[in-house]
Amino acid sequence: xxxxxxxxAFAFIAKAGICxxxxxxxxxxxxxxxxxxxxxxxxxxxxxxxAEQIVYVNIDTLLEKFEYFKDVRSNLEEKAKxxxxxxxxxxxxxxxxxxxxxxKAPTMSAADRQSTEERLARKQDELARHxxxxxxxxxxxxxxxxxxxxxxxxxxxxxHAKENGYKLVLTYSAANPAxxxxxxxxxxxxEVLTALNAAYTKEKK
Numbered sequence: 001x002x003x004x005x006x007x008x009a010f011a012f013i014a015k016a017g018i019c020x021x022x023x024x025x026x027x028x029x030x031x032x033x034x035x036x037x038x039x040x041x042x043x044x045x046x047x048x049x050x051a052e053q054i055v056y057v058n059i060d061t062l063l064e065k066f067e068y069f070k071d072v073r074s075n076l077e078e079k080a081k082x083x084x085x086x087x088x089x090x091x092x093x094x095x096x097x098x099x100x101x102x103x104k105a106p107t108m109s110a111a112d113r114q115s116t117e118e119r120l121a122r123k124q125d126e127l128a129r130h131x132x133x134x135x136x137x138x139x140x141x142x143x144x145x146x147x148x149x150x151x152x153x154x155x156x157x158x159x160h161a162k163e164n165g166y167k168l169v170l171t172y173s174a175a176n177p178a179x180x181x182x183x184x185x186x187x188x189x190x191e192v193l194t195a196l197n198a199a200y201t202k203e204k205k
Contacts, residue, residue: 056170
């Protein structure tokens, strides 16, 4: 595995991943008579007025300011750096062994050259397997964290939708614009972000 592949494999959790997961998030709630109105100052406001409500969340803003996401990203970045340093160290050590063999090969017997080459070939295979396993392990952890983040956000949105009478909650992202246009009065990003951060802060205590 070359350095570029390693860097790609150990890329930290990206907004694109969770945006893709959330791109088609639909939150339905039961129709129980007249739906309550909800309003938040600062642009995030909606008014039910008895009509079925469709609102949206700006996922770019949400992930930028969601403390849980920041902590997850920081943790994965640190693990990626350590894993990449370990792989680099192993690769450098192997390259030194190869260079040492190449220097000594002319003075070695045929049997010793064959034995050394076989040993180096096994080490090269072991290094490749280690790199692949490390990349796979990190990718799995990244996927798991994405799922946890997705669940954390959607679980709250389901509850929030039922409390406010929303029938549909969409997401907007500049990188993945599932919503091409929406009136600002339908955005609920601020209230969702405030609630999620409050819950996470309480959870960390």
